[in-house]
Amino acid sequence: MTQTLRVAVIGAGRMGADHIKRLSTRIHGAEVAAVVDVDLARAQAAIEGIDGAVALASADEALNNGDVNAVLIATPGFLHEEILYKALEKDFPILCEKPLTPDADSAWKVVQAEQSLGHKRIQVGFMRRFDAEYSALGAIIRNSELGELLMLHHQHRNPTTPEGFTNEMLINDSVVHEFDAIRYFTGEEITSVQVRLGKPTRSAPNGQHDPQHVLLETESGVLADVEIYVNAKFGYQVATQASFEDGIVSIGGDNGPYVQSAGKWGGNVTPGFEERFGAAYDVEVQAWVDAALRGEIGGPTAWDGYxxxxxxxxxxxxxxxGEKVKVQLNTKPDLYK
Amino acid sequence: MTQTLRVAVIGAGRMGADHIKRLSTRIHGAEVAAVVDVDLARAQAAIEGIDGAVALASADEALNNGDVNAVLIATPGFLHEEILYKALEKDFPILCEKPLTPDADSAWKVVQAEQSLGHKRIQVGFMRRFDAEYSALGAIIRNSELGELLMLHHQHRNPTTPEGFTNEMLINDSVVHEFDAIRYFTGEEITSVQVRLGKPTRSAPNGQHDPQHVLLETESGVLADVEIYVNAKFGYQVATQASFEDGIVSIGGDNGPYVQSAGKWGGNVTPGFEERFGAAYDVEVQAWVDAALRGEIGGPTAWDGYxxxxxxxxxxxxxxxGEKVKVQLNTKPDLYK
Amino acid sequence: MTQTLRVAVIGAGRMGADHIKRLSTRIHGAEVAAVVDVDLARAQAAIEGIDGAVALASADEALNNGDVNAVLIATPGFLHEEILYKALEKDFPILCEKPLTPDADSAWKVVQAEQSLGHKRIQVGFMRRFDAEYSALGAIIRNSELGELLMLHHQHRNPTTPEGFTNEMLINDSVVHEFDAIRYFTGEEITSVQVRLGKPTRSAPNGQHDPQHVLLETESGVLADVEIYVNAKFGYQVATQASFEDGIVSIGGDNGPYVQSAGKWGGNVTPGFEERFGAAYDVEVQAWVDAALRGEIGGPTAWDGYxxxxxxxxxxxxxxxGEKVKVQLNTKPDLYK
Amino acid sequence: MTQTLRVAVIGAGRMGADHIKRLSTRIHGAEVAAVVDVDLARAQAAIEGIDGAVALASADEALNNGDVNAVLIATPGFLHEEILYKALEKDFPILCEKPLTPDADSAWKVVQAEQSLGHKRIQVGFMRRFDAEYSALGAIIRNSELGELLMLHHQHRNPTTPEGFTNEMLINDSVVHEFDAIRYFTGEEITSVQVRLGKPTRSAPNGQHDPQHVLLETESGVLADVEIYVNAKFGYQVATQASFEDGIVSIGGDNGPYVQSAGKWGGNVTPGFEERFGAAYDVEVQAWVDAALRGEIGGPTAWDGYxxxxxxxxxxxxxxxGEKVKVQLNTKPDLYK
Structure with a gap:
């Protein structure tokens, strides 16, 4: 492996553009070699000012460009599968934004394809694992500092949702982060899911029931729940409270300058995920680059995606x-143990 | 009604002794006239230093003592019913520690007895309603300052439980406070209850499953839940987070002097309910006394007890x-509307 | 001494009215017997609804009223001296709002008069000593929990000042609380004072320089300072940070319900001293009543006033x-040691 | 200028090693080309695993090495002057750890040398300006969001000091950060300094008086003060509270996971400056690299050092x-206006 990752970023939308900026200004050991977007103009805009980067209209071109040796996939999820196969064929290091693929069957096929390759090349973009507070809580759990973990209470609040955000997307695009977080914290698989629908906010778009209360259990019986509330208006918040045998740990509290003014004390709520998790994205991508230069991956695996x-x-x-539904999983392949 | 309430305190155990001290040193407009305990020595110890108070071995004696004009019932719950009937007969102002009676049937009979009397004389000891933060949250809800209330998340944590504390007591003695709190906050009845049992702490006594996750719904569909955790070891905590259409409100946070020492920042957790709710008990009893001197009650009613x-x-x-169970209620009598 | 303090409240202004309400609705063991105000109508309004209380136009009348056995002085400070002498003559328990008298010379004479009486009858209204956080910090200092106390940093902020509030009043009426607090915390006398005047706020009234930075030293060399800022607009705040050999303790932080709404997190600042120190006033007056019924005082002495x-x-x-000025004190009489 | 800064790091001690790691693993657009240390073994250890870096024993060798095009000076301060002249001669971008030089006279000569060059090449390592909370407070001041800034209260606390840390170093090495911070916040020069010495901690080494209270004024009369306490034991803390006409802003509060355990609530204090300001160092160095690649500097100037x-x-x-001492400054050259 060379000393520098020459990355083809596939998809130049919001997340792609963010990663392009990250790779070209803050990440050590990587450069943007190519940007691919079906909208070529958008790809061209994204490489402006980046020496040595080319704008392309197809992933194939990028993967076959001799200057490229790594792939970051930031397209909509339904396009991931095809690009993943091609990148695996090239044996390139891959950072794939979540979801790995839109459903368990296709994700399982990707897992099988990587297994055939015989080594891990796919890192999935569950960036919360790289947040400083998530890491700290993860360490407290793994080190049993406060005894056994018993319960995990999560709040996931967005100020608003983009147009067309359905009830299914509320699970697939939002709660999916807590699915991974709970698996990360406990080191266990989730065994069942239940969803409670109560009094909805009048701020939700038509057809979307918001908030929802999602109840989960893990293999050892840890009770987790998620308050998912995506039209919470006040700002963006992702918080977790973990109950242990010997204490309670909370992460995701508000911070920043503390102001007393006009009869109020407090500060500004984080407005969105970029502000809340910007540093975590940087750590995630740096971990991927560092690992890729060693021929490894540095984060969540294809199995985590599946x-x-x-x-x-x-x-x-x-x-x-409205009922409790069991989660069905194939046996975990050796590659991911 | 005279200018001073001459109170017979029935029961001189932990709660009774606490109320005796309160009435005789901090409450305006009331005095302890009699203390009743089957253990007469305990009653005698409790009146030490209180001018004009007598120690008695039976509630009957106290109620018939000409110097007594009000009753505070602090015996174990199974003894409440009989004393309540006798005090109602005397038409005395009554402050009855929770539970009103141990089951819905007997509570309903008390409600009917008070109805026959034609006016409210029984105030039930749900003292959390008198806590400053509970009041503040209650006001935010009633004034619709942040739109409609949608969800209520409660944490109820005790450092440990007394010997013989069963799973049933965990509901009847602990979660009962949240049942009342949720009714107080929403102004609605609770329509169903579900209980999740997950991974238990090894600190729980034999036969007790701790923590438990209790799920509730109210008439308008507000989703409430309670993390009840009675061997939480770290201290005593009662907290609530309310999700509204336009924001989130949390009460029950830790406070007190802020210390930075030995690599740590923080303070002391409230060790027990006396420290956490001591001021609320004072406010509750003062409200009862003030209302009683006007011939009214100043807090939760017998209906709330039922x-x-x-x-x-x-x-x-x-x-x-493990299933969702409906809450069955008789029609609310006019007296309590 | 009887079982009940029959208090003559001298002065029915803001503080007087507050104490009248306190004594007649929340304090155990005391009743308002008389209210004195040069504006008799104001005195009459103040006793409305209080059984057994009379409104009078002079302190003499009140002190000679057979129903009165204690005095609470809440007039402007320049009137205290004369009333104090008369109440001392009657040997009544006295709670005197600060200042004891407006200057050191007259305060010293009061100290001497009380000495002639041979026992302490005057408690001075430095109510901060009765605040729960002040008490907690005081205990940490006295118990040497964190080693020796080295520095005390105080913030004293008012939203605004009443008309006619001069630079002298800023010391005599505002910083006087910190003078007592520093003496209370350290158990030492203050040996010098320096005042820094910097950039003033445009919100201060004409002739008043605000904020000011007051620097103090105690006998053992503890460095204290006070940021006095009386047109701070945002609300009322009294806070202290104490630096010890082994840690730092801060009191006076904001609290109350925690709200996340409209892009902000936080809560409401206490608007004024009644809200901030209301509970401390109750504790102070109860302590005075309890001590008075035992023939003692229950708080700051006339020496503290001097x-x-x-x-x-x-x-x-x-x-x-602008220079450092030494504080001159007479020798402390035995009565106050 | 090339696309990559090839940096010679002069000095491989604690700060130097930290910068070498930063440049070689986290900073985009820069690489370590050479490490210089009089202890060549230390230089060699520092480049281990860094492709293309050489270890050298003299700054001259590094500056004349054709592979080097930028200099980061991390030697003790008394060695800075000579290296600065040589690097200015080469017209290399320079990041010089504070102090620029140990005294005002020598610093002024460096300022003059840079002026002769005709453009700014020296950035001084006052990294606090790059801390997120410092930036946020700076923006609030510059935008007059809360009216005029009136007072600045600083706490600067270290757990302990290295051996041989004198009273002079307490000013030159510790308070120097606040000198720059106050200049940064106010955009004004400091006009006077006074120092109060009170009761010292018994934890200070012999000959060092700790804590000290430093009083400062700026051109417009802003009153600033610094509690410098370098044997505070509990951990590392750098905090500022700014008083404005319309409110108060505090930065530097504790954060991280919130734990309730064993009767305590709270978290871990930052143990040292790397943990507190690690991110700020990254931002500082990235800003320097980015600016250097454009032929500019990206932070505090040689004038700030002077x-x-x-x-x-x-x-x-x-x-x-013990007296107030005026700060003497030469006229600010045009280059720095």
Whole structure:
């Protein structure tokens, strides 16, 4: 492997543009070699000012460009599968934004394809694992500093949702982060999902029921729940409270300058995920680059992508039935143990 | 009514002794006239230093003592019913520690007895309503300052439990406070209860499953839940987070002097309910005294005692079945509307 | 001494009215027997609804009223001296709002008069000592929990000042509280005062320089300072940060319900001293009543009133000169040791 | 200028090693080309695993190495002057750790040398300006969001000091950060310094008086003060509270996971400056690299280095005299306006 990752970024939308900026200004050991977008103008805009980068209209061109040796996939999820196969064929290091693929079946095929390759090349973009507070809580759990973990209470709040954001997307695009977080914190698989629908906010778009209360269990019986509330208006918040045998740990509190003014004390709520998790994205991508230069991956695996896809399927079913739905998983391949 | 309440305190145990001290040193307009305990020595110890108070071995004696004109019932719950009838007969102002009675049927009979009397004389000891933060949250809800209330998340944590504290008591003695709190906050009845049992702490006594996750719904569909965790070891905590259409409000945070020492920042957790709710007890009893001197009651009614008893019955059933159990209530009498 | 304090409240202005309400609705063991105000109508309004209380136009009448056995002085400070002498003559328990008298000389004479009486009857209204956080910090200092106390940093902020509030009043009426607090915390006298005048706020009334930075030293060399800022607009705040050999303790932080709404997190600042110190006033007056019924005082002494008056004189001089000014004190009489 | 900064790091001690790691693993657009240390073994250890880097024993060798095009100076301060002249001669971008030089006279000569060059090449390592909270407070001041800034209260606390840390170093090495911060926040020069010495901690080494209270004024009369306490034991803390006409802003509060355990609530204090300001160092160095690649500097100038040196001289004099000492500054050259 060379000393520098020459990355083809596939997709120049919001996330892609963010990664392009990150790779070209803040990440050590990587450069943007190519940007691919079906909208070529958007790809061209994205490489402006980046020496040595080319704008292309197809992933194929990028993967076959001799200057490229790594791939970051930031297209909509339904396009991931095809690009993943091609990148695996090239044996390139891959950072694939979540979801790995939109459903458990296709994700499982990707897992199988990587297995055939015989080594891990796919890192999935669950960037919360790289947040400083997530890491700190993860360490407290793994080190049993406060005894056994018993319960995990999550709040996931967005100020608003983009147009066309459905109940299914609320699970697949939002709660999917908690599915991974709970798996990361506990080191266990999720075994069941239940969804409670109560009094909805009048701020939700037509057809979307918001908030929802998602109940989960893990293999050892840890009770987790997620308050998902995506039209919470006040700002963006992702918080977790973990109950242990010997204490309670909370992460995701508000911070920043503390102001007393006009009869109020407090500060500004983080407005969105970029502000809340910007540093985590940097750490994630740097970890990927560092690992890739060593021939490894530095974060969540294709198995994590598959397992969360299975959780999402159970979650959407639970949302419809109101009942507790079991999560079905294939046996974990040796490659991911 | 005279200018001073001459109170017979029935029961000189932990709560009774606490109320005796309160009435004789901090409450304006009331004095302890008599203390009743089956253990007469305990009653005698309790009146030490209180001019004009007598120690008695039976509630009857106290109620018939000409110097007594009000009753505070602080015996174990199973003894409440009989004393309540006698005090109602005397038409005395009554402050009855929770539970009103141990089950919904007997509570309903007390409600009917008070109805026959034609006016309210029984105030039930749900003292959390008198806590400054509970009041503040209650006001935010009633004034619709942040739009409609959608969800209520409660944490109820005790450092440890007394010997013989069973799973049923966990509902009847602990979660009962949240049953009342949720009814107080929403101004609605609770319609169903479900209980989740997950991974238990090894600190719980034999036969007790701790923590438990209790799920509730109200008439308008507000989703409430309670993390009840009674061997949490770290201290005592009662906290609530309310999600509104336009924001989130949290109460019950830690406070007190802020210390930075030995690599740590923080302070001391409230060790028990006396420290956490001591001021609320004072406010509760003062409100009762003030109202009683006007011939009224100043807090939760016998109906509140009955309705929470019905919630407890559903809660204990839900604990056993794991299923969602409906709460059954008689029609609310006019006296309590 | 009887079982009930029958209090004559002298002065029915803001503080007087507050104390009348306190004594007649929340304090155990005391009743308002008389209210005195030169504006008799104001006195009459103040006793409305209080059984057994009379409205009078002179302190003499009240002190000679057979129903009165205690005095609470809440007139403007320049009227205190004369009333104090008369109440001492009656040997009544006295709670005197600060200042004891307006200057050190007259305060010293009061100290001497009380000495002639041979026992302490005067408690001075430095109510901050009764605040829960002040008490907690005081205990940490006295118990040497964090080693020796080295520095005390105080913030004293008012939203605004009443008309006619001069630079001298800023010391005599505002910083006087910190003079007492520093003496209370350290258990030492203040030895010097310096005042820094910097960039003033445009919100201050004409002739008033605000904020000011007051520097103090105690006998053992503890460095204290006070940021006095009386047109701070945002609300009322009294906070202290104490630096010890082994840590730092801060009190006076904001609290109350925690709200996330409209892009902000936080809560409401206490608007004024009643809200901030209302509970402390209750504790102070209850302590006075309890002690008075035992023939003692339950708080700051006349010596504390005298010593703070001497600090104020030095403070006003320091304000004018910009130099460090020594605090001059007579020898402490045995009665106050 | 090439696309990559090839940096010679002069000095491989604690700060140098930290910068070498930063440049070689996290900073985009720069590489370590050479590490210089009089202890060649230390230089060699520092380049281990860094492709293309050489270890050298003299700054001359590094500056004349054709592969080097930028210099980061991390030697002890008394060695800076000579290296600065040589690097200016080469017209290399320079990031010089603070102090620029140990005294105002020598710093002024460096300023003059850079002026002769006709453009700015020297960035001084006052990294706090790059801290997110410092930036946020700076923006609030510059935008007059809360009216005029009136006072600045600083706490600067270290757990302990290295051996041989003198009273002078307490000003020159510690308070120098606040000298720059106050200049940064106000956009004004500091006009006077006074130092108060009170009761010292018994944890200070022999000959060092700790804590100290440093009082400063700026051109417009802003009153600033610094509690410098370098044996505070509990951890590392750098905090500022700014008083404005319309409110108060505080930065530097504790954060991280919130734990309730064993009777305590709270978290871990930052143990040292790397943990507190690690991110700020990254931002600082990235800003320097980005600016250097454009032929500019991206932070504090040589003038800032000179002006803080003048403050330090006044501070040390004030420490000895106890009096207010004026800060003497030459006229600001056009290059820095």
């Amino acid at each position: 397992a969360t896809a299975a959780c999402c399927e159970a979650g959407v079913e639970a949302q419809k039935s | 309705a929470t008893a019905a919630c407890c019955e559903a809660g204990v059933e839900a604990q056993k079945s | 010593a703070t008056a001497a600090c104020c004189e030095a403070g006003v001089e320091a304000q004018k000169s | 002006a803080t040196a003048a403050c330090c001289e006044a501070g040390v004099e004030a420490q000895k005299s």
